[in-house]
Amino acid sequence: MASKKRTGPRMTIPTQLVLRGLLAEPTQELYGLQICAEVGLPSGTIHPILTRLEHEYGWVASRWEDIKPEEEGRPRRRYYRLTEDGAERARIALSKAATSVSTIGLRTRPAGGLA
């Protein structure tokens, strides 16, 4: 049986929601709990998606918050954002998604560049 090579992440509804959340303001960096709040997904759902987008496809970049935990009295957050290339690919992938978030009526913040 010929295997169909996947060229992008599987566009599940949670993946679409995460991408739309990040595309809402592509230049803004969000940390995990912010993304959860933004897209309305539970915390355990977004990390596998973000990891896949970052490590497998390179659509997302992450960095540590630039603080000294010892001085701030709290641990550093990990911030995520779409790369330029990733944002472009995400827009295309979302527009091609067979089952779109918008068609099933889930309410999200409007994603940049998408109706």
Add this chain to the structure above:
Amino acid sequence: MSNTSRRHVPAGAFEVAYALNRGSLRHRRLPAPLRRVLLVVFSFDALLLLFFFAGITDADWASPLSANLAFAVLLATMVTMLSYEFLAFAGDRLRAYKDHPRASVSGHLDGFTRAACGGAAVGMACIAVLMFMSIRVEVLYTLGPDGGVTATMIGLTAALAGFAPIVPAVVVPVLAFERNHGPAQAIAARGHRGTGHVVLSAAGLLVVAARVLPAAHRARYAEEYRSELWDLAQSGVGRLRQLQYALRQLCSAFPVGFTLRSPRRKSAAP
């Protein structure tokens, strides 16, 4: 491409750093030589208990391989372990209060912690009384009726040794509070153990979740999980929600680990 930090930080180092920074005494420990004293005291206690239970099981010291002596060893080990665990539990409850820089132990412990400390004290007192009675009788039997004073003194010494483990487990944490005395309203207003605290069991689950991941990525995700749990705790999320968060991360750690182990497909286009 992310600029992921490759710096490996010992697990828990940040918790210690920022807990100390905000004035917590939770991570303050006795000096190492004094901590070893606890081990010596418990070993001595175990021997005294063995002597006590050997009397109850009628063990014959002349034949050390007897079933009676083995049973006495089992009982002594059980009681020692149980008392150690109980004291450790009481000490852990008390240390939770040391997170509050202005905490005072007097009048602000929750009922469960009071019960744990009281139970530990009563339990060790019972052991001490049993030690006293047992050792005194044994010494009297050896020295005869004239050795009453000596038997009492030796019995009291044994009782003191039996009660001694309560000191490092309970009394020292209490003294640590009182050294830090100040207005206790802060802790009272926050409802004893209070909100804003990371639930230890949730933090433990997150450590397990990080262990599921490939070694090269553990430090990063462990720190990220801790950071999110800390944020949740600071936003006033309670114990159950924190546990729920940790359980979700534990479940999601398996697909995350699978992704991290799989080859990169960065050049893939949608």
